[in-house]
Amino acid sequence: MTAQKLLSTIGFYALVVVIVVFSVFPFYYAIITSFATGTELFKVSYWPATFNLANYESVLGGRNFPRSILNSVFIATLTVTFALFLAVTASYALARVRFRGRGLLLMMILAVSMFPQIAVLAGLFELIRFLGIFNTPWAMILSYTIFTLPFTVWVLTTFMRDLPVEIEEAAIVDGATPWIIITKVFLPLLWPALVTTGLLAFIGAWNEFLFALTFTSSETTRTTPVAIALLSGASQQEIPWGPIMAASVIVTIPLVILVLIFQRKIVAGLTAGGVKG
């Protein structure tokens, strides 16, 4: 019996090790590659062999990649601010006020968040051309609203639904208007939720590719995913793996750190809504 128990414990930990190695190895390998240059790049090595910052210098020393990082930061920050601003008031109404058609409205918002983005591409392209914002950051800020806004509304609504009703009742008895209730009563309680949803929306905007690829046409307006995808070497045949891996590590490290710091909150935010059976 004990032998069997020992065996199952070993089996369990073996499974744990396999899960961890599979999850972490590709990123670890990208980091190793990013420090290798020249012929070292073409020898498969499982351990960090060299520590050469040449790839980072070539990526960050260029003119376009730093610009892409700035573009991405600007676009993601503004997208998130915009989405949170619209979502806080809307989700208060959706979570706390009973009105006819609320369920339908929530379903519609959810439907929008699950839209295939390609289905709006042609129409958005026209709209962006019409507004004269093609190949500017505003094209992305506008189009990212389609996935950040429904998502933030949805998650904030589930968070707000769980706030105790007594707080609100007390405020109403004191004669507070709905606007006062949101700004003075709910907002202070909502900070954790706002941080979580804001972070998730930021990650979404930071990683987006289809719109950023379609709505930009010059190297200086690209966001980081597009810049990495289109990073090319001196010749067509030569793919600059070293710089690509360095650029990948640069845009991923901040996300990984943020995710690890906020992991509990992120898990809560990801699973909010939907999973309540």
Next chain:
Amino acid sequence: MATNDGGLSLSQQRQRAAFWFIAPMLAALFCVAAWPLLRTFWFSFTNTTLSDLYGGEFIGFDNYLSVRVLESGRWIWRGTLVDPAWWNAVWNTVRFAFVSVFFETVLGLIVALVLNAEFKGRGLVRAAILIPWAIPTIVSAKMWAWMLNDQFGIINDIMLNLGLISQKIAWTASTDTAMYAVLMVDIWKTTPFMALLILAGLQMVPRDIYEAARIDGVNPVKVFFKITLPLIRPALMVAIIFRMLDALRIFDLVYVLTPNSAATKTMSVISRENMIDFDKFAYGAAQSTLLFAILAVFVSAYIWLGRVDLSGEGQK
């Protein structure tokens, strides 16, 4: 909702405020979602080109299907619905979606069960599995493209050393393996998301149920299939539909990992290619409209058949 005093009752006041709170959000969603969607529908019935967005004429269903009878009596069918490239993309997308979601569900379930157990270092494992999720899709595509490189890739190296393959494989370039490469990367990247959703469902199962089953000496496998699985079914159903919708619209991974490969080209990729790269704007719009229609039918059927409660309000 009933009112019986003269002026505005409290609930009426609140409903009026609610309207103004919701209006800006609805206006924004109308601009970026509803209107572009309607315009895409419209474009799909015209012969609009990328260079002249307003010069298109209404041509009915010609982008979808049209027929012309030649003098010789032969019927010539044209349009997306008889385009083999489109049907290839549909088949690729459907195959990708079902295979990837199947493996992500099974593996996600395993990871979730591991994370639901109490053991030392659980926090570390959870942090580790969040990493693939946090990495941008484009970055994962590039990372794996490098690992799957035919000459210098580490995957070929590992498999050669283990004797699994006898010669190096051009994973992303060969038509036989390109789909496996895409599936591999997608499963690696999205299993964590699936695991976290399932884990949230698992954590809602009361612990004393397991306790009772253990005291009664029920086989763990039986406990899983008879107790755990039925109890997490709602969470699982929701997780599967979310993943399925995501998989059916996949674009970025395929576009970057296996560019221009007919073996992996999905509906989103082929629509964009026609719309933007091939200057067949309206034709691409028709294809994206079809993708939208397929997803809409799929979601409705799934929600109806599975009685999935997506609203989270529950009917307790």
